[in-house]
Amino acid sequence: MSGRIIGLAALLLALCACGSPRHSSRPQPKPAPEPKPEEKIKVTVKGGELVLSDQQGQRVLEGEADSMTYDAERKLGTFQHGRCAFLEKGKVVTVAQSPLITINYQSNQVTMTGDVVARSEAHHSAFRADQAVWDTKQKRVHATGNVRFLRDQRGTYSVVGPSLDADTELRRVVMPKVRIRMVEVPAAPRLRSGPKGRR
Amino acid sequence: MRNAVMLAGLVLLLAAPSQPATQQFREVRIQAGLMDYDGNTRVAHCTKGVHMKTSEGTVDSNEAVITLDQANRVIKIEAKGNVKSDLTVEAKDAKTGEVKRRLVNSTSDEANYTPSDQQLILQGNVKGFAQEVGTQNKLDLTGKKATILLREARYIVEDADATFTEEVKEPPAEPKAESK
Numbered sequence: 001m002s003g004r005i006i007g008l009a010a011l012l013l014a015l016c017a018c019g020s021p022r023h024s025s026r027p028q029p030k031p032a033p034e035p036k037p038e039e040k041i042k043v044t045v046k047g048g049e050l051v052l053s054d055q056q057g058q059r060v061l062e063g064e065a066d067s068m069t070y071d072a073e074r075k076l077g078t079f080q081h082g083r084c085a086f087l088e089k090g091k092v093v094t095v096a097q098s099p100l101i102t103i104n105y106q107s108n109q110v111t112m113t114g115d116v117v118a119r120s121e122a123h124h125s126a127f128r129a130d131q132a133v134w135d136t137k138q139k140r141v142h143a144t145g146n147v148r149f150l151r152d153q154r155g156t157y158s159v160v161g162p163s164l165d166a167d168t169e170l171r172r173v174v175m176p177k178v179r180i181r182m183v184e185v186p187a188a189p190r191l192r193s194g195p196k197g198r199r
Numbered sequence: 200m201r202n203a204v205m206l207a208g209l210v211l212l213l214a215a216p217s218q219p220a221t222q223q224f225r226e227v228r229i230q231a232g233l234m235d236y237d238g239n240t241r242v243a244h245c246t247k248g249v250h251m252k253t254s255e256g257t258v259d260s261n262e263a264v265i266t267l268d269q270a271n272r273v274i275k276i277e278a279k280g281n282v283k284s285d286l287t288v289e290a291k292d293a294k295t296g297e298v299k300r301r302l303v304n305s306t307s308d309e310a311n312y313t314p315s316d317q318q319l320i321l322q323g324n325v326k327g328f329a330q331e332v333g334t335q336n337k338l339d340l341t342g343k344k345a346t347i348l349l350r351e352a353r354y355i356v357e358d359a360d361a362t363f364t365e366e367v368k369e370p371p372a373e374p375k376a377e378s379k
Contacts, residue, residue: 123238124271149236155272157243159234171238180229180243182265182273184314 050077050084052103052110052136059087060136061110065101075105084110086134086168093169094120094141096132110134116143120170126150127164127173139168149173156183225314227273228252229263241267249278251312255349256286256303258310258319278310284319284327290352300332301352305345317349329354335366 048068052061063084070077082101085092096119098112112132118141119126130145143164151157161175232247243265251258261280268274286303305327311320321327325345330337342359 125238151267151271154270155267157267157271157273159236161234169238173234173236173238175234175236176232178229178231178234178245180227180231180234180245180265182227182229184225184272 048079050079050082050101050103052105052108054108054136058090060108061086061103061134077103077105079103082112086136088139088168093122094118096134098132108136110136118143118170123169123171124151124153125170125173126152127166127170129164134168136168141166141168141170147175149175154184156181158182225273226254227276227312227314229265229276231263241269241271243267251276251278253286253312253314255288255317256284258285258312259283260310273314276312276314278312280308282307282310282321284310284321286319286347286349287332288347288349288352290350299352301329302332303327303329303347303354307345319347319349321345321347325356325359335364337364338362339364 048065050061050063050065050068051059054060061084063082065079065082067080068077079101081097081099083097084095084101086094086096096112096117098116099114100112102111102113103109104111110133112134114130116129116132117126118128118132127143127147127149129143129147132141132143134141141164143166144162147161147164149159149161149164149170158181159173159175159178160181161178164173164175166173228251229245230250231245232249234243234245236243244262245265246262249260249263251260251263258278260278260282263279264277266274266276284303284305284307287300288303289298289300291298305321305325307321307325307327308323309321311322312318322344325340325342327345328337328339329347338354338361340356340359340361342356342361344357345359346355346357347353348355
């Protein structure tokens, strides 16, 4: 019995020796690697945080959106119904919202499309527009389509025009072909502190 | 019959005692080719043709500078270059209570409008006239400076030549005795 097993093992060894390549030591030319399909990473997240930082790592924009899509190839983030704040040296200079916000993470450009509303609390200024593009590197904003710039306190200073160019703080605003309306709100009558006739 | 009076190099004051006819709502509208607003100084510089409209009328000019206060109320509007004013001012005569309307038509190099006191100051090559609506009473003037107090319908003209034309109503003719 054991002799049979030994014989079978020897036969197998012989077969293996015959099947192995004779020039196994010679290097074989490697086949060319097959081209891989292009990587297209697209991530969609429902409910997300918007963050954009400059080259020094300082945040220039932060906010939130109902949903977001990230295209890794184009480094493009698309946010639905987003609300965000533009920052300078850690301080909020302007808050803005729009049904569609696109952030280009290569150029640090933020594009808002739809009913764009932006407000600068420091300068009591605001504007509405159909589209607005923020260049966070240059700290400029360019708005187009039914632009309405507004400064509203005791007096109302509203300007309507086809486009607007401003800094992100809305401190310096330039608009062509404008219609300006200035109204002074009359002072509210003083309320009496006590009952009628009593002083 | 008309009287014509020539006045030269003096201050002319058409001081009809009057009160504002109504409390006017302060609203100013401006159309311009370009607006440059600076939030630090709260000054808007309008250029490329400016058309300003107030409750009293219109002022056209090459450019205008609007200054706002901290509460965004208009402090003043300075119109510059080929200023043309077409205004209608209303005032109530304090004695008679009659509301009179006057047309004020003028051209000048500059015009400064202050809404708080509704004053329009025309400066440089001022030419124009003020005419009472429905009458022939008219003031033609040429001078360096004219201040129009819109609320009171008063005009202060400095260093100017002015011609005041007044309509004199002839007394009604006495009825002639009927001939028998």
